[in-house]
Amino acid sequence: MSHPRELTLQTSETTSVSSSSSSPERAVYDDTDFFTTQRNDSQSSLGVASLRDMTMSSSIELEHSESPVSRLPPELLISCFSKLSSSMDLRSCMLVSKTWSRNTVDLLWHRPLCNSWANLLNVVQSVRKEDSYFPYFALVKRLNLSNLSDQISDGTVQPFMCCKRIERLTLTGCTKLTDHGVVSIVNGSNSLLALDITGLDAVTDHTLGAVAENCPRLQGLNITDCSKVTDESLTAVAQSCRHLKRLKLNNCTLITDESVTSVARHCPAMLEIDLHNCRQITDESITSLISRGRQLRELRIAHCSLITDRAFLELPKHLAFDSLRILDLTACHQLHDEAVEKIIETSPRLRNLVLAKCKDITDKSVHAITRLGKNLHYIHLGHCAQITDAAVIQLVKMCNRIRYIDLACCHRLTDASVKQLATLPKLRRIGLVKCQAITDRSIMALAKISNELNAKQATHSLLERVHLSYCVHLTLQGIHALLNRCPKLTHLSLTGIQGFFMREDLIAFCREAPREFTEHQRNMFCVFSGPKINQLRDYLNEDPGSIYDTEGTMYDDREAEDGEADQQVTGMMHATGLGGVDDEDMNDDDEVGEGSQYGEQPDS
Secondary structure, X not given: XXXXXXXXXXOOOOOOOOOOOOOOOOOHHHOOOOOOOOOOOOOOOOOHHHHHHOOOOHHHHHHHHHOOHHHOOHHHHHHXXXXXXXXXXXXXXXXXXXXXXXXXXXHHHOOOOOOOHHXXXXXXXXXXXOOOOOOHHHHOOEEEOHHHOOOOOHHHHHHHHHOOOOOEEEOOOOOOOOHHHHHHHHOOOOOOOEEEOOOOOOOOHHHHHHHHHHOOOOOEEEOOOOOOOOHHHHHXXXXXXXXXXXXXOOXXXXXXXXXXXXXXXXXXXXXXXEOOOOOOOOHHHHHHHHXXXXXXXXXXXXXXXXXXXXXXXXXXXXXXXXXXXXXXXXXXXXXXXXXXXXXHHHOOOOOEEEXXXXXXXXXXXXXXXXXXXXXXXXXXXXXXXXXXXXXXXXXXXXXXXXXXXXXXXXXXXXXXXXXXXXXXXXXXXXXXXXXXXXXXXXXXXXXHHHHHHHHHOOOOOOOOEEEOOOOOOOOHHHHHHHHHHOOOOOEEEOOOOHHHHOOHHHXXXXXXXXXXXXXXXXHHOOEEEOHHHHHHHHHXXXXXXXXXXXXOOOOOOOHXXXXXXXXXXXXXXXXXXXXXXXXHXXXXXXXXXXXXXXOOOOOX
């Protein structure tokens, strides 16, 4: 019996810009897509509409009517098939019958697997085949080549020029690509909704110009580290792609207020914008983005050193920006208490607030932050050295849903602050790096709250990550108690603590120091994570008596005798340059608890 060799796709006359989606979220290989952790703003990639638009021969229609299961509506068949998590299962279904094949092919091909060179060659061969039963080139909706980033070049992507229905294109880290390769895919792709070209330093305004001309429905653009992009092309994108919702411009150092204010004017649906290290951005851009972006949920302007209080003090009066949930102001050195007070006044529902390295803020800012109450889940005040115990204690009393707090280098804080922090019922991560006034009393307070929780319920402490590097008064006994009372612990940083980095038996459980560290830094590095935490705990529990032979008692108040050891550690910190080096600059992201990475997502 002869088989039809082609199925014709009829183009729909109506172009939808719906923000809903029923696209299946299954495969691991798609985890690096630009919006994987965000709401899916694309149209359905299941292809129900395209399947219905396919013209079928009379023989296929006859076969369709003979089997009861084949008479099920395509929507039901596709809904059943979409529950399958394995590509191999979908392929097996595709081979059962023509009816199943027609209703499975979109699910299998909307996001082709390109995680190896062999798989990529198979995909390329299929999309280029002219006499295939299905038009595979028209079924590809998501294309992710980031797993082969070091092998992808302009020639590699040429076969995908015929795939004009791509909705999400991810080329993260494909550094061999130039304008020629990216433009070849973008041209004619008017269905494109999300484009991620992170790290493509060779890309210029020519690529973004093509995006502006061909992608009017674009909702997400990530051009992180595309350092050659200028205002000219970004302004064109803003004017042409007015449905833009998410924009990442990290390290695009040529970008100025001209293009950012254009984005604010022309893209009213903006939800998230990241201007990390866009050092030419000034107050004008920030005021415009917040004032016009009434739906704005996330604003990151870390290391935009030209930002001053005026960016917030000149916001329209009597207006509240209730949508804003995440605000990152890391290293905006010119901000003061007045700006923080205005931020809290106009954005009362903030959940994540990062003020790390805003060194001029004081307790006055913290008291303003307390007005966020139960909305506040994540607060980073690292290097805000003027903050005192009184402010932290009040913060904990008013904002008892805090899950992450970082107070690194707040040297005025004492055990009183940590004892209050220990009362937070949902605390999962705490950063106290270089808070050198805290002692084992703080550690036992954290352990004590874990014990109280155990008395009420079967679960243990919620603490998962604890950062205590350079807290030189801590002892092995205190850390041991913390380990035993916090079984969920997955990360513990103890760099610079004498009771650990000078013990070879304990260092054996430490993870390897970053390669770029100097020999002195490696000698002091002491970070435990993953399975090593459990191994360290088991080792300490085997024979505590012998391990503590060289340790003092836990609450040793003989400060004069401890002073010599403290001076030794402090001296080593200065000798290695660690005393004045920020933990972020040491390339140990965990050391400050991912201060600006938002490891913990806010609740929806």
